[in-house]
Amino acid sequence: MKRQRKQAKDNGQSVAVSDAPEKLSCTSETKLTHEQMLELYRYLKLTRLVEERLVNLYRQTKVVGGVFRSLGQEATAVGTAYALRPQDFVTPLIRDLGAVLVKGIRPREIFAQYMAKAWGPSGGRDLNIHFGNLEKGFIGPISHLGDMIPVMTGIVLGARMQKKDIVALAYIGDGGMSTGAFHEGLNFAAVQKLPLIVVAEYNHYAYSTPTRLQTAVENLADKAAGYGIPGHIVDGNDIIACYEVTRAAVEYASGGGGAVLIEAKTYRRKGHAEHDDQRYVPEGEIEWWEKNNDPIDRYERFLAGHGIATREKMDAITADIQREIDEDVAWAESSPMPDAEQAAYGVFDNSIVLPAFRPKVLER
Amino acid sequence: MSTATKKDSKQNRPARGGQATMVEAIRQGIWEEMERDPAVFVIGEDVGAYGGAFKVTDGLIDEFGASRVIDTPISEAAIVGAACGAALMGMKPVAEFQFIDFISAGFDMLTNYAAKCRYRWGAGIQAVFRGPCGSGVHAGPFHSLNAESFFMNTAGLKIVEPSTAYDAKGLIKAAIRDPDPVLFFEHKKLYRLPRLREELPEEDYIVPIGKASTRREGRDLSIITFGAMTLTALDAAEELEKEGLDVEVIDLRTLAPLDKQAILDSVKKTSKVMVLHEASRTGGIGGEIAALIAEEAFEWLDAPVVRVASIDTPVPYSPPLEEYYLPQTKDVLEAARRLAAY
Ligand SMILES: Cc1ncc(C[n+]2csc(CCOP(=O)(O)OP(=O)(O)O)c2C)c(N)n1
Ligand SMILES: [Mg+2]
Numbered sequence: 148m149k150r151q152r153k154q155a156k157d158n159g160q161s162v163a164v165s166d167a168p169e170k171l172s173c174t175s176e177t178k179l180t181h182e183q184m185l186e187l188y189r190y191l192k193l194t195r196l197v198e199e200r201l202v203n204l205y206r207q208t209k210v211v212g213g214v215f216r217s218l219g220q221e222a223t224a225v226g227t228a229y230a231l232r233p234q235d236f237v238t239p240l241i242r243d244l245g246a247v248l249v250k251g252i253r254p255r256e257i258f259a260q261y262m263a264k265a266w267g268p269s270g271g272r273d274l275n276i277h278f279g280n281l282e283k284g285f286i287g288p289i290s291h292l293g294d295m296i297p298v299m300t301g302i303v304l305g306a307r308m309q310k311k312d313i314v315a316l317a318y319i320g321d322g323g324m325s326t327g328a329f330h331e332g333l334n335f336a337a338v339q340k341l342p343l344i345v346v347a348e349y350n351h352y353a354y355s356t357p358t359r360l361q362t363a364v365e366n367l368a369d370k371a372a373g374y375g376i377p378g379h380i381v382d383g384n385d386i387i388a389c390y391e392v393t394r395a396a397v398e399y400a401s402g403g404g405g406a407v408l409i410e411a412k413t414y415r416r417k418g419h420a421e422h423d424d425q426r427y428v429p430e431g432e433i434e435w436w437e438k439n440n441d442p443i444d445r446y447e448r449f450l451a452g453h454g455i456a457t458r459e460k461m462d463a464i465t466a467d468i469q470r471e472i473d474e475d476v477a478w479a480e481s482s483p484m485p486d487a488e489q490a491a492y493g494v495f496d497n498s499i500v501l502p503a504f505r506p507k508v509l510e511r
Numbered sequence: 512m513s514t515a516t517k518k519d520s521k522q523n524r525p526a527r528g529g530q531a532t533m534v535e536a537i538r539q540g541i542w543e544e545m546e547r548d549p550a551v552f553v554i555g556e557d558v559g560a561y562g563g564a565f566k567v568t569d570g571l572i573d574e575f576g577a578s579r580v581i582d583t584p585i586s587e588a589a590i591v592g593a594a595c596g597a598a599l600m601g602m603k604p605v606a607e608f609q610f611i612d613f614i615s616a617g618f619d620m621l622t623n624y625a626a627k628c629r630y631r632w633g634a635g636i637q638a639v640f641r642g643p644c645g646s647g648v649h650a651g652p653f654h655s656l657n658a659e660s661f662f663m664n665t666a667g668l669k670i671v672e673p674s675t676a677y678d679a680k681g682l683i684k685a686a687i688r689d690p691d692p693v694l695f696f697e698h699k700k701l702y703r704l705p706r707l708r709e710e711l712p713e714e715d716y717i718v719p720i721g722k723a724s725t726r727r728e729g730r731d732l733s734i735i736t737f738g739a740m741t742l743t744a745l746d747a748a749e750e751l752e753k754e755g756l757d758v759e760v761i762d763l764r765t766l767a768p769l770d771k772q773a774i775l776d777s778v779k780k781t782s783k784v785m786v787l788h789e790a791s792r793t794g795g796i797g798g799e800i801a802a803l804i805a806e807e808a809f810e811w812l813d814a815p816v817v818r819v820a821s822i823d824t825p826v827p828y829s830p831p832l833e834e835y836y837l838p839q840t841k842d843v844l845e846a847a848r849r850l851a852a853y
Binding site: 211212263264265269270271272273274277289290291292293322323325326327328353354355356360361362426427484485486487488489490491494503504505506508509510 | 556557559560561564582583584585586587588609612613615616649650651652653654792814815817818819822823824825827828829830831832833834835836842845846849850853
């Protein structure tokens with residue numbers, strides 16, 4: 148297919164792309180147990196199905212803001228986050244819902260957030276995955292792209308000062324990598340030899356802008372040289388490869404090697420958000436990826452081909468996920484909307500500074 | 512095939528005047544200025560083939576080409592800085608922030624470079640920095656900003672925010688022709704608001720920067736406001752008329768430099784003033800206007816100048832929270848009644 152990227156090589160690992168691909172599967176060189184592989188499947192499928200349910204809720208006008216899909220690139224977030232140890236930290240972007248779920252955030256929290264409900268983790272103050280959970284090592288992002296890279300550098304700086312063995316993983320898009328904050332954050336982590344792993348998602352677009360208008364390098368990983376850190380390229384739709392490259396990076400970073408840049412080659416099959424008509428995408432491109440390089444198809448082929456899971460087993464896992472989603476949507480729907488006055492609380496510690504209630508004009 | 516492309520771009524060409532919403536009015540304004548002056552160009556994220564997140568620049572790339580409609584990387588500092596450089600060379604950039612919230616990433620370039628050039632060495636930066644601002648559409652803490660106060664305290668930046676389609680077109684054209692840097696804030700809630708559809712003149716016109724507009728004449732009290740809050744003020748004024756209160760509504764249109772004369776004239780007429788704005792109350796433009804009135808029209812006042820604004824929090828996402836955050840018509844009514852009774 149015309150739009151395919153060239154073979155990109157790194158550490159002997161090649162990104163599986165070709166003009167007429169055989170049915171793609173996943174790499175079989177892995178330390179994952181069968182049990183872990185099934186858990187990985189569960190997260191992968193959970194990510195897609197949670198997003199599909201969000202789209203349904205959006206169409207029913209139950210989601211207040213927009214819905215942003217990771218359709219076709221779910222393996223990157225799930226596979227890389229799965230390689231983290233319990234003590235490690237992660238910050239996702241909007242298309243890394245999978246990483247949030249791997250970190251132990253439940254779908255009900257996500258549904259309640261999207262629906263702007265009182266029981267959502269931000270109590271309706273912020274949207275989608277914009278929240279955090281320090282116990283689980285999940286630092287929610289802000290919208291401003293690039294800003295989380297310096298923050299995660301600070302997470303591992305703080306951890307190192309406390310003599311804790313903690314690695315941080317931050318995601319960045321091919322677009323977000325063009326920000327000044329990204330550069331400053333990664334450069335600082337690099338000179339300090341801090342254990343920061345940056346996963347750069349090459350998904351071909353930033354909103355409507357193709358990657359060639361973001362950067363003049365061929366591979367995002369090429370930028371690693373400019374920071375004096377190792378760069379790796381991985382097939383972002385091969386969930387096992389994503390896991391393995393990150394596992395090695397965690398070992399390297401935690402062992403004192405410092406920062407690492409991993410580029411995952413993948414593809415954003417949906418628009419920037421549900422409203423985007425994708426008029427800027429060349430004809431046939433999305434269909435090609437859907438047909439030939441879907442991360443779930445590939446992983447299912449792998450699991451079946453290696454006798455790790457039968458179709459029945461995978462269906463049973465999927466049915467179980469659907470049950471959980473039904474339950475969690477019901478829970479989120481049963482939550483009230485927040486009380487209006489809650490808007491005034493929590494700007495500061497309210498035991499020191501009073502809530503910011505609406506002042507009564509000329510009342511004294 | 513080529514006829515199809517041509518047809519598309521013809522379809523995209525906005526009418527000259529005619530019935531227009533605010534978004535269409537701004538698009539007409541930029542289009543006409545690009546036709547009028549080859550130095551005018553557009554730069555920003557997704558402004559080309561996509562036509563901008565809110566479609567303000569829709570179709571421009573088909574008409575003027577990618578050399579004058581430039582899709583940038585996600586690099587606001589580069590957008591502002593490069594606009595400044597191009598302006599020094601005699602070009603006239605119209606730079607877009609996808610949301611005004613992201614102006615923060617270009618803050619240094621705006622406040623330190625663009626704002627100070629003329630003062631330091633006489634080189635004016637003829638550039639417009641525009642984008643969608645404002646809350647009330649449940650877009651949460653990072654897509655709802657009203658940024659004027661961040662820049663009011665920086666000498667050297669003009670700040671404009673229209674509240675009608677006619678003004679939006681006239682002001683964007685004036686901003687593009689202005690020899691100094693202009694921040695042009697477009698309230699996203701107004702872009703496609705049917706209420707703002709109006710007939711625009713066919714001929715070229717501008718609305719001067721630095722001049723307020725009296726949207727409604729009144730004798731009893733003045734509401735000084737701008738942007739989307741102008742509509743809230745007008746709604747409240749209509750309600751108050753039923754109660755026998757005659758309210759004047761001043762739409763500032765330009766926030767820097769402020770039209771002091773228009774403000775003081777209205778104070779002298781009504782002697783009771785409310786300043787209404789959408790940004791948080793503390794440190795907001797209301798304080799500046801209240802101080803100006805206290806200093807220059809104290810003896811004309813019959814009551815304290817009051818501020819009605821958003822509460823001092825980030826903009827929350829959930830509808831009931833955002834409603835509490837924002838000044839509502841009922842808040843304006845309540846404040847107006849107390850002010851009138853004073
Ligand atoms: C500093 C900044 N500027 C602009 C935006 C608006 N914006 C939101 S997402 C986006 C595109 C992001 O593309 P990319 O980084 O490639 O991530 P992807 O959406 O492909 O996952 C843009 C321009 C933003 N969030 N932050
Ligand atoms: Mg991208």
